[in-house]
Amino acid sequence: MSGDVYKFRDKSGESEKITINLGYVDLGRIDLLVQEGFYSNRSDFIRTAIRSQLAAEGETVKQSIVRQTLELGLRDYSKADLEAIRAAGERLHIKVVGLARIAPDVTPELALATIESITVLGALQASPELKAALAKRIR
Structure with missing residues (x-):
């Protein structure tokens, strides 16, 4: 991914x-x-x-990204990505500097089963239903 x-x-x-x-x-x-x-x-x-x-x-930002294990740029999460995470019995801790997008076909149930936490410094694009379902996990 x-x-x-x-x-x-x-x-x-x-x-x-x-x-x-x-x-x-x-x-x-x-x-x-x-x-x-x-x-x-x-x-x-x-x-x-x-x-x-x-x-x-710039150098300070780079060091912070590495130290906090953040992904830089655009990060898409598709339904297939999250289904694979669920099948593997894993949970995501999304940490992005930039834009994180969760596909519109991802259901709140799938998101809740696979996403443990979300930290986005920038913007999170997801349906209003997903944002509401994940509200307590968004930092």
């Missing part, structure tokens, strides 16, 4: 919206840089700043 881990590429359909609060002076400075043509808009500036900071902290 570790072969299902992919490095992220930036795509607008594969992003999460966040909200931040900025002081008026900082916001004005960003607007000035946009006005001067350094960035196409506020979002472009913020994404660039975040990527720059993540690059600066």
Whole structure:
């Protein structure tokens, strides 16, 4: 199953919206840089700043991922994956930095029988029924 881990590429359909609060002076400075043509808009500036900071902290992030045994990128869990886990009598501890997706055909019963815990730093995509069933196991 570790072969299902992919490095992220930036795509607008594969992003999460966040909200931040900025002081008026900082916001004005960003607007000035946009006005001067350094960035196409506020979002472009913020994404660039975040990527720059993540690059600066890259080694620390890598070390944390290894230390916490986290998977990096996109991790899909199919119905067949979970059925194989159940047949082997095993339980999953899902730990992902990025995006974890549980297939829409996975039933709450199958998920509860195979997933012991879920830790996702990023986003978890699963049906509302699965999220409700696994709520106490999501950290």
